[in-house]
Amino acid sequence: xxxxxxxxxxxxxxxxxxxxxxxxxxxxxxxxxxxxxxxxxxxxxxxxxxxxxxxxxxxxxxxxxxxxxxxxxxxxxxxxxxxxxxxxxxxxxxxxxxxxxxxxxxxxxxxxxxxxxxxxxxxxxxxxxxxxxxxxxxxxxxxxxxxxxxxxxxxxxxxxxxxxxxxxxxxxxxxxxxxxxxxxxxxxxxxxxxxxxxxxxxxxxxxxxxxxxxxxxxxxxxxxxxxxxxxxxxxxxxxxxxxxxxxxxxxxxxxxxxxxxxxxxxxxxxxxxxxxxxxxxxxxxxxxxxxxxxxxxxxxxxxxxxxxxxxxxxxxxxxxxxxxxxxxxxxxxxxxxxxxxxxxxxxxxxxxxxxxxxxxxxxxxxxxxxxxxxxxxxxxxxxxxxxxxxxxxxxxxxxxxxxxxxxxxxxxxxxxxxxxxxxxxxxxxxxxxxxxxxxxxxxxxxxxxxxxxxxxxxxxxxxxxxxxxxxxxxxxxxxxxxxxxxxxxxxxxxxxxxxxxxxxxxxxxxxxxxxxxxxxxxxxxxxxxxxxxxxxxxxxxxxxxxxxxxxxxxxxxxxxxxxxxxxxxxxxxxxxxxxxxxxxxxxxxxxxxxxxxxxxxxxxxxxxxxxxxxxxxxxxxxxxxxxxxxxxxxxxxxxxxxxxxxxxxxxxxxxxxxxxxxxxxxxxxxxxxxxxxxxxxxxxxxxxxxxxxxxxxxxxxxxxxxxxxxxxxxxxxxxxxxxxxxxxxxxxxxxxxxxxxxxxxxxxxxxxxxxxxxxxxxxxxxxxxxxxxxxxxxxxxxxxxxxxxxxxxxxxxxxxxxxxxxxxxxxxxxxxxxxxxxxxxxxxxxxxxxxxxxxxxxxxxxxxxxxxx
Numbered sequence: 001x002x003x004x005x006x007x008x009x010x011x012x013x014x015x016x017x018x019x020x021x022x023x024x025x026x027x028x029x030x031x032x033x034x035x036x037x038x039x040x041x042x043x044x045x046x047x048x049x050x051x052x053x054x055x056x057x058x059x060x061x062x063x064x065x066x067x068x069x070x071x072x073x074x075x076x077x078x079x080x081x082x083x084x085x086x087x088x089x090x091x092x093x094x095x096x097x098x099x100x101x102x103x104x105x106x107x108x109x110x111x112x113x114x115x116x117x118x119x120x121x122x123x124x125x126x127x128x129x130x131x132x133x134x135x136x137x138x139x140x141x142x143x144x145x146x147x148x149x150x151x152x153x154x155x156x157x158x159x160x161x162x163x164x165x166x167x168x169x170x171x172x173x174x175x176x177x178x179x180x181x182x183x184x185x186x187x188x189x190x191x192x193x194x195x196x197x198x199x200x201x202x203x204x205x206x207x208x209x210x211x212x213x214x215x216x217x218x219x220x221x222x223x224x225x226x227x228x229x230x231x232x233x234x235x236x237x238x239x240x241x242x243x244x245x246x247x248x249x250x251x252x253x254x255x256x257x258x259x260x261x262x263x264x265x266x267x268x269x270x271x272x273x274x275x276x277x278x279x280x281x282x283x284x285x286x287x288x289x290x291x292x293x294x295x296x297x298x299x300x301x302x303x304x305x306x307x308x309x310x311x312x313x314x315x316x317x318x319x320x321x322x323x324x325x326x327x328x329x330x331x332x333x334x335x336x337x338x339x340x341x342x343x344x345x346x347x348x349x350x351x352x353x354x355x356x357x358x359x360x361x362x363x364x365x366x367x368x369x370x371x372x373x374x375x376x377x378x379x380x381x382x383x384x385x386x387x388x389x390x391x392x393x394x395x396x397x398x399x400x401x402x403x404x405x406x407x408x409x410x411x412x413x414x415x416x417x418x419x420x421x422x423x424x425x426x427x428x429x430x431x432x433x434x435x436x437x438x439x440x441x442x443x444x445x446x447x448x449x450x451x452x453x454x455x456x457x458x459x460x461x462x463x464x465x466x467x468x469x470x471x472x473x474x475x476x477x478x479x480x481x482x483x484x485x486x487x488x489x490x491x492x493x494x495x496x497x498x499x500x501x502x503x504x505x506x507x508x509x510x511x512x513x514x515x516x517x518x519x520x521x522x523x524x525x526x527x528x529x530x531x532x533x534x535x536x537x538x539x540x541x542x543x544x545x546x547x548x549x550x551x552x553x554x555x556x557x558x559x560x561x562x563x564x565x566x567x568x569x570x571x572x573x574x575x576x577x578x579x580x581x582x583x584x585x586x587x588x589x590x591x592x593x594x595x596x597x598x599x600x601x602x603x604x605x606x607x608x609x610x611x612x613x614x615x616x617x618x619x620x621x622x623x624x625x626x627x628x629x630x631x632x633x634x635x636x637x638x639x640x641x642x643x644x645x646x647x648x649x650x651x652x653x654x655x656x657x658x659x660x661x662x663x664x665x666x667x668x669x670x671x672x673x674x675x676x677x678x679x680x681x682x683x684x685x686x687x688x689x690x691x692x693x694x695x696x697x698x699x700x701x702x703x704x705x706x707x708x709x710x711x712x713x714x715x716x717x718x719x720x721x722x723x724x725x726x727x728x729x730x731x732x733x734x735x736x737x738x739x740x741x742x743x744x745x746x747x748x749x750x751x752x753x754x755x756x757x758x759x760x761x762x763x764x765x766x767x768x769x770x771x772x773x774x775x776x777x778x779x780x781x782x783x784x785x786x787x788x789x790x791x792x793x794x795x796x797x798x799x800x801x802x803x804x805x806x807x808x809x810x811x812x813x814x815x816x817x818x819x820x821x822x823x824x825x826x827x828x829x830x831x832x833x834x835x836x837x838x839x840x841x842x843x844x845x846x847x848x849x850x851x852x853x
Contacts, residue, residue: 027056028070029070029071033071033072033100035099036072036097036098036099036100037057037100040096044094045090047081050080058070062079062080063080071101072100073102074103075097075100075103075107076107077109077111078109090114092113092116092118092139097125102128104126104131106132107131109133109134109135109136113139114138114140115140116141118144121150122150129153130155132150134161135161136160136725136727137161139158139162139163140162140163142168143158143167143168143171145170147168147171148172148174154177155178156174156181157181158181159183162186162768163187166190167182171195172194172197173194173197175197175200176200178224179202180203182205183205183207184209184764186209187211188211188212189213190212190214190216191206191219191235193216195222196216199222199224203226204227204229206229206230207230208231210765211233211234213235213236214237214240215243215254219242220240223245224248226249226250228243229253231256236258236259237259237260238261238262241265241266244265246270247272249270252277255278255280257280257281259278259281259283262284262285265288265290271297274299275298276300276301277300279302279306281305284309287310288313289313289314291315292316296318298319298321299321300322300325301316302324303326304328305328305330309330312332318341328356328357329357330357330358332360333360334362335360336364336365337368338365341370341371341374351375352375352377353377355379355380356381356382357382358382358383359383361421361424361426363386363387364387372398378397378399379398380400381399381400381402382403383402384417384420384421385404387429388407401582406429511585512584512585513585513586513587514586514587515589519595521546523541530542535554537554538554540553541555543600549584549599551597552599552600553595553597553598556595556596557592558594565594565596581601582598582599606631606680624723631680632676632677632760633757635673635676636753637757639670640753640754640757643753644752666753667750670742670750671743673753674750677735678739681732681736682717682718683718683722684702702717705717706736706740714729738751738760
């Protein structure tokens with residue numbers, strides 16, 4: 001919720017600035033205030049350039065605001081820095097605030113105050129105190145009950161710290177509170193019902209913690225509440241109907257919990273609601289016809305990854321302000337209405353329309369097709385829609401695969417479509433036109449589109465990583481070894497994996513058959529000008545078919561790679577996933593050369609994206625962290641599909657159906673994926689491409705800096721062109737830990753892809769301890785000890801891990817260390833990284849045999 005986060009920051013800034021504006025630049029008139037300020041200057045170790053001596057603090061000290069009477073009313077430490085000596089042992093030492101008897105606000109955003117909030121905070125602060133902002137301030141420990149003694153508090157922001165324990169119910173006594181933000185901590189236990197007494201509260205954010213239990217009914221009594229964000233916790237039970245009484249509510253975010261049941265009809269009373277996010281729960285039932293009729297201001301609806309069924313109500317299509325609509329991965333069904341959605345009449349384009357992975361069927365009417373021109377990204381894939389394709393086959397912003405459209409590429413088999421329609425007593429026109437080859441018609445598509453593994457999202461558009469993840473197919477087809485064979489492992493299997501020597505493929509089920517002459521013309525005779533790169537299993541060329549479709553052609557020499565093309569075709573015949581690059585067809589006419597044809601993806605590969613460095617004069621910025629995390633998550637989604645879901649076509653997926661791939665092959669894939677994660681973290685190219693001495697030396701140098709108990713070490717290997725703040729550094733640290741677990745020398749100790757995917761979707765839970773998780777979906781068979789060993793315990797390649805990092809503790813020493821573990825990061829701020837991986841995200845692997853046996 002970037003817009004919401006920006007809104008609360010703006011609100012806090014307005015309140016702080018209002019206090020500053022009310023304070024005229026007068027000379028300090030209070031000896032007590034002067035004593036308090038100098039006490040803060042000493043205890044915090046502030047630099048003389050920010051708080052110089054022998055000048056008036058009211059007029060010359062950065063962040064100090066005074067009233068017209070010359071009394072200190074505000075202290076803002078954000079942007080200030082400590083001296084070198086002050087950075088050596090920073091603490092939450094702010095006793096000087098006690099002397100500021102007319103203080104109204106204290107802001108320490110991004111100023112490290114390592115340690116717990118003092119118990120005297122609520123007891124000894126000035127009665128005028130109203131604003132406390134400790135965002136991203138390295139605060140640890142629990143929230144003291146005494147904080148409720150600050151009766152005049154209106155803003156309390158403790159977000160993005162490492163605060164643990166339960167939320168004290170006494171916070172419900174802060175009757176004047178308007179903003180409460182405790183997000184992105186490690187809080188556990190229930191949400192206090194006493195919050196219902198916060199009658200003035202307008203903003204409540206408790207997201208990204210480990211909170212459990214139900215959503216309190218009492219929250220429905222906070223009449224002025226405009227923003228309620230409880231996402232990314234372990235909340236259970238149903239959504240209380242009392243939330244429908246929040247007539248002022250603008251944002252309701254309950255995403256990624258374990259909420260069940262149906263949506264209460266009372267939500268229709270939220271007439272001010274603009275953002276509704278309920279995705280990634282286990283909600284079920286149908287969406288009632290009257291639910292959206294009165295929610296006319298809705299701009300964003302996110303209901304994906306639930307179990308909703310039935311048809312979408314017609315009232316939904318009357319929402320003229322809708323910009324984001326995501327109901328993917330549910331069991332919704334029916335025929336799309338014969339009407340023009342109201343959003344199609346607006347001048348402002350929407351961002352996302354996602355109806356994928358449901359059970360919609362029938363023909364899309366001409367009126368409804370207008371929606372495809374109004375959204376930047378449209379995904380209607382993995383349904384059973386039929387008839388003529390409502391858009392051009394070459395459309396770049398619309399995903400329509402795995403339906404039953406005529407004359408379209410990447411559709412379901414006619415028999416599968418017929419079965420679906422027959423089981424429901426529906427008529428189906430199964431006359432799916434097939435072309436013998438692309439040159440036979442200028443407008444007809446290909447019968448079946450299969451895929452090849454890629455990375456995923458960029459920023460607002462999909463960042464396709466096509467060439468890099470051809471490596472996945474190379475691995476499946478016996479590609480070069482990228483991992484040293486382990487002593488005792490299966491002979492001839494890199495990384496303890498095994499690869500088939502021959503594959504039986506039904507070629508008629510895999511794309512279109514091209515003639516050799518067509519590919520020669522498309523690539524200008526396979527000229528060097530069109531050569532993209534020399535791949536492991538063949539050379540890769542760019543080309544354009546006669547019908548104008550841009551393609552990529554892989555030219556495989558079977559004298560060198562005998563079964564590579566057959567293994568890839570076999571993979572394409574099974575791979576049906578949105579995170580894969582479209583496979584168009586093949587040419588197998590020549591005896592010594594085989595050709596595979598893919599759709600051309602214009603955004604380049606990961607290697608190219610990482611190679612490009614920031615060029616301010618061109619307005620280009622290096623691949624930022626959010627893009628890297630999305631790329632990693634997208635790759636993990638596709639690998640997870642191949643390992644745990646790839647199976648013969650089913651009418652519809654269920655959460656319980658899972659077909660795993662061969663354990664050795666899966667372990668090999670996980671190892672290679674770990675190398676890709678390291679490339680994303682370090683920016684060092686070539687880690688995933690080979691296993692030569694240079695690469696092994698690079699791993700030996702890099703891996704010792706990845707320690708589950710020392711966040712600060714990972715900063716030494718992060719890509720220097722990757723700009724991350726302390727907040728994102730935790731996510732980088734988490735990805736590095738996952739990468740190291742993937743690179744475990746023992747194949748059986750590498751985590752399965754479904755656990756890796758969960759970790760990348762929730763990176764903060766990897767590095768934060770969860771002692772009271774209530775998530776029924778993930779906590780089964782959890783064992784922290786098992787995963788400690790899986791992550792770090794087995795990595796004993798050599799003593800170089802200790803010797804190569806000056807001053808680094810052995811992991812067993814860290815485990816026995818009883819004090820607080822510290823690391824010095826940039827700016828000398830203390831990193832509280834002694835947190836352990838979430839048992840929710842990494843349940844103990846069961847049933848995995850050691851490949852060495």
